[in-house]
Amino acid sequence: MKTNEVLENIKARRSVRAYTDRQVSEEDLQAILEAATFAPSGMHLETWHFTAIQNADKLSELNERIKGAFAKSDEPKLQERGHSKTYCCYYHAPTLVIVSNEPTQWWAGMDCACAIENMFLAAHSLGIGSCWINQLGTTCDDPEVRELITSLGVPKDHKVYGCVALGYADPKISMREKAVKAGTVTVVR
Numbered sequence: 001m002k003t004n005e006v007l008e009n010i011k012a013r014r015s016v017r018a019y020t021d022r023q024v025s026e027e028d029l030q031a032i033l034e035a036a037t038f039a040p041s042g043m044h045l046e047t048w049h050f051t052a053i054q055n056a057d058k059l060s061e062l063n064e065r066i067k068g069a070f071a072k073s074d075e076p077k078l079q080e081r082g083h084s085k086t087y088c089c090y091y092h093a094p095t096l097v098i099v100s101n102e103p104t105q106w107w108a109g110m111d112c113a114c115a116i117e118n119m120f121l122a123a124h125s126l127g128i129g130s131c132w133i134n135q136l137g138t139t140c141d142d143p144e145v146r147e148l149i150t151s152l153g154v155p156k157d158h159k160v161y162g163c164v165a166l167g168y169a170d171p172k173i174s175m176r177e178k179a180v181k182a183g184t185v186t187v188v189r
């Protein structure tokens with residue numbers, strides 16, 4: 001199989017769900033955010049917004065409000081998370097980037113997904129772990145959650161399509177080798 005540095009970076013990236021306390025430096029964060037802004041977007045509208053949070057108290061408050069929204073749900077699994085003392089949707093990562101967009105175009109979420117993958121790959125190339133965090137997608141319109149994310153800088157008319165946890169992988173947690181499903185590719189010549 002043909003390979004190069006970019007292809008190796010793509011194949012070696014994994015979702016990291018246990019982080020050390022070490023914060024991502026300003027220089028690295030800026031490089032990762034810049035990679036996000038270079039992603040393709042439908043009609044090059046770039047209506048997205050990236051809200052990066054590196055304040056542990058604010059992240060903890062965000063988690064509490066997401067839990068509050070879950071606690072109001074009819075779904076038992078979400079209720080359980082909402083009442084859990086230990087549940088942390090962002091795995092205590094030191095940095096979280098909220099990726100939001102105007103919901104006016106049907107591809108708004110796709111623009112965000114392209115930017116998110118760019119951030120994952122940029123982070124991995126810098127030795128920084130990452131993970132997609134989805135819980136704000138379903139809770140961003142809960143009034144308590146919305147109040148907080150607005151105060152953090154998420155535009156009022158935006159929907160959250162995903163978040164990116166960033167930090168250094170806890171070396172004590174070993175990563176299982178990735179198994180890639182067979183039969184998902186068709187080539188027609």
Ligand SMILES: Cc1cc2nc3c(=O)[nH]c(=O)nc-3n(C[C@H](O)[C@H](O)[C@H](O)COP(=O)(O)O)c2cc1C
Nearest residue numbers: 013014015016017089113131132133134135162178
């Ligand atoms: C749309 C989407 C939503 C995801 N949401 C979460 C999430 O909320 N929490 C989480 O731990 N992982 C989440 N993931 C990560 C996937 O579980 C992960 O990519 C998958 O298990 C493959 O593992 P890998 O990323 O290590 O290759 C999400 C991934 C995608 C693409």
